[in-house]
Amino acid sequence: MAFDLNSLLAFIIFGVTIGVVYGIVALGISLIYSGLDIVHFAHGEMYMFGAFFGLVLAENVGLPYPVALVGAMIITAVVGMLVERVFYRRLTRAGGGYTVAGMGMIICGFGMSVAMVNVAYFIWGAEAEPFRANLDYIPRLQFPGDIEVPESYVLTAIISVILMFTLHYFLRYTKPGLAVRAVAHNKDIAYLMGINVPLMISLIFGVACALAAAAGVLIGPMQSVQVEMGYLMLMKAFAAAVVGGFGSLPGAIIGGIMVGVFENLGAAYISASHKDIYAFLLLILVLMIKPSGLFGVEAKVKA
């Protein structure tokens, strides 16, 4: 492929947009990690469920796309909170708790991932479903040099920015946000401050799953909605979270953008048939240079 500046710019723009979506899923993974000290391996399935909920709400129920997006976020948040309450929290009582020592949680997360994929098969079947969102009211963006950014990408960029700022505002300036930060730092102290820790844990889970759902609904119109879509997203978001520094929220977004851009450039200039490898190539490169990730805080060690 001949090199020209315009197509380079185009690849970067598409890469950033996709990358922000990886970042949003990574944000949820990081939020759960910093809040609960577990890596949630079923988060890709929350993303997949979110995409299906969005699809059902938009195509079957006929809701406008933005409403379907919000609806999917709410439903997935509820599903996430239920899963946490019914399955994960039992395990934490067995000891290890929501700590790095809780190896059982990791296995449970994997099991949940398999279970959710099978539930999704049962409900929606194995076919990839196209997500035909009506986005006519969103303008296409024209960049110099004949680069046209489709509506779904424009919308993704807008919604992603809204979600990031909302989350930032929530954590920084609201009382539940303050409580979430307190719980993330130390659950016992938070308890002693009068914070309803179990409720905040639910809230963290709900918010993280809502973010994954938003990513699913945003990706839907670009690709298609399919039962197996969660696995790859989990891997990319995981790469994004690690590249940015696990547990760091801004790092998750930056990491996501880096993964997205790197992957698009790799696909364009090296080989498109290995598109999904580049995320991990980047992951390994970053870890070799800075093992804690770009914005990594030092590893959390808990007594």
Next chain:
Amino acid sequence: MLQVNDVHAGYGNLKILRGVDMSISDGGIVTLLGGNGTGKSTLLKAISGLIPLMKGQITFDGLDISKLKPHERVRLGIVQVTQAKEAYPAMSVEENLVLGAYTRKDREAIKVDLERVYDFFPVLRERRKQMSGTLSGGEVQMLVIGRGMMAKPKMLMLDEPSAALAPKVVLEIFANINRIAKSGVTILIVEQNVRMALILAQYGYIIRDGIILIEGNADMLIKDPAVKESFLGGSVADVSRGLNKK
């Protein structure tokens, strides 16, 4: 105010407290003394609700609180300051203090109490905008006590507030604990610094191997030969003078 009846508690299957009885009445300072690993912090955690009871009962103001979660006990006025001296390092001093008032809705009164904490611990006022991760050990201790005050407790439990601090700082902190008690808050204080604790407190419990060994008025305990032998060295008078100066 607080009744602890035959409380058994511990961690997992490990039983630490093996039938503790305690009765704390309204007002004043009560101290809980004992060697390392005898279950002092464990008892505070059982009272604040951080660990569940295996057996026994705890009542507060006549209400059975044995099954309540820690945050519910905070709402009733039971506040524990842990031994870990843990503030939220990435939050400012003032944010930490405001977080202490998390359960309260009375905004004006919270402001008044914030000023009161700053009056008690002027160094916190100087450092109000500073991240608490940058504070010294003594300042963090003041901050976590101040944060406890912000919850407007009826009973404030302090776990070794003097640990690892310079004598001058310890005196300042003890003088302020006394002021908090004078303002009507009941204090339960765990201490390694036995002499000072018995001078500060009116009543004391001595715990060993998870049961209360001796209890009694502080002026009696301080003269008790058994207590003297196991804990006390040096002269009581020095500390007494130090405290009175404040």
